[in-house]
Amino acid sequence: xxxxxxxxxxxFGLVTVPVKLTPATRSRDVSFNQLEEETGARxxxxxxxxQTGEEVPxxxxxxxxxxEKGRYVVVERSELEAMAPxxxxxxxxxxxxxxxxxxxxxxxxxxxxxxDTKAAKPYRLLVEAMTRxxxxxxxxxxxxxxxxxxxxxxxxxxxxxxxxRYDDEIVARAGLGVPAADVEVSTRELDMARQLIExxxxxxxxxxxxxEYRDELLELIERKAAGEEIVAxxxxxxxxxxxxxxxxxxxxxxxxxxxxxxxxxxxxxEAAEKPAKxxxxxxxxxxxxxxxxxxxxx
Numbered sequence: 001x002x003x004x005x006x007x008x009x010x011x012f013g014l015v016t017v018p019v020k021l022t023p024a025t026r027s028r029d030v031s032f033n034q035l036e037e038e039t040g041a042r043x044x045x046x047x048x049x050x051q052t053g054e055e056v057p058x059x060x061x062x063x064x065x066x067x068e069k070g071r072y073v074v075v076e077r078s079e080l081e082a083m084a085p086x087x088x089x090x091x092x093x094x095x096x097x098x099x100x101x102x103x104x105x106x107x108x109x110x111x112x113x114x115x116d117t118k119a120a121k122p123y124r125l126l127v128e129a130m131t132r133x134x135x136x137x138x139x140x141x142x143x144x145x146x147x148x149x150x151x152x153x154x155x156x157x158x159x160x161x162x163x164x165r166y167d168d169e170i171v172a173r174a175g176l177g178v179p180a181a182d183v184e185v186s187t188r189e190l191d192m193a194r195q196l197i198e199x200x201x202x203x204x205x206x207x208x209x210x211x212e213y214r215d216e217l218l219e220l221i222e223r224k225a226a227g228e229e230i231v232a233x234x235x236x237x238x239x240x241x242x243x244x245x246x247x248x249x250x251x252x253x254x255x256x257x258x259x260x261x262x263x264x265x266x267x268x269x270e271a272a273e274k275p276a277k278x279x280x281x282x283x284x285x286x287x288x289x290x291x292x293x294x295x296x297x298x
Contacts (some may be wrong), residue, residue, distance in 0.1 A: 002026075004141050005111065008089030010126070010152065010159075016090075017123050018116035021143070021161055025110060057233040085147040087172050091161075099153060106164045113152065114161035123159070130154045192249040199256040210258075 004020040115123035125289030
């Protein structure tokens with residue numbers, strides 16, 4: 001079980017539920033270390049003064065906020081400590097709101113909320129009440145010296161805390177160049193787009209989606225560790241963009257087997273055939289004959 005990042009309680013009214021927060025997600029990104037090509041030795045970074053070129057020890061490093069190019073305001077560590085949010089062990093619920101009122105863009109990082117062994121009943125009471133009312137609790141919590149706005153929501157019989165972005169952290173949509181509402185879309189285009197969406201619709205099954213790039217990268221690493229010689233394949237050019245919207249919709253519906261009713265006299269009235277699906281192809285590398293393991297140090 002992941003270690004707790006916060007211990008405290010959730011409070012609403014006069015009810016207090018002792019809980020702890022554990023991470024609900026984990027990063028599976030593949031990370032690399034930088035090595036010197038000739039020796040395989042690790043590359044390390046040093047904190048170097050831009051002015052003298054000399055390494056600066058930690059005790060001589062201060063924090064500066066750039067207010068204009070090359071001009072900084074130095075903030076002392078003691079000043080930062082005095083202004084840091086006071087660590088508390090309570091998430092005080094300020095509001096209960098409907099989940100559909102919160103756009104997912106506000107959600108940041110999820111944590112599972114686990115009850116103390118002696119708090120099973122009030123925890124279950126909160127889960128059941130919020131589930132039946134379809135409500136989400138809004139509150140604040142200090143985690144690792146930073147105050148977060150959080151949403152607490154029921155999730156499959158337990159509570160989940162989502163740290164949230166504040167409203168002024170969301171980029172305004174105005175000025176982004178989004179197509180105006182008066183851009184004309186024909187009834188036929190809309191109908192075909194609806195058919196295409198319906199033909200691709202289904203239940204969300206998260207387990208069927210995989211990070212294919214990560215899987216292939218880990219396979220490549222295993223093969224190289226086993227001594228295989230890997231030769232990069234030439235990049236496959238991207239297909240040309242289809243500029244005709246109706247043609248793109250027709251072709252897409254044809255691939256899903258829904259274009260038969262849309263055939264015109266111009267194409268003989270026959271339904272468009274579903275094109276054969278190309279065989280899956282590994283990206284970027286191909287296998288060659290095995291060679292002896294490289295003698296370069298790792």
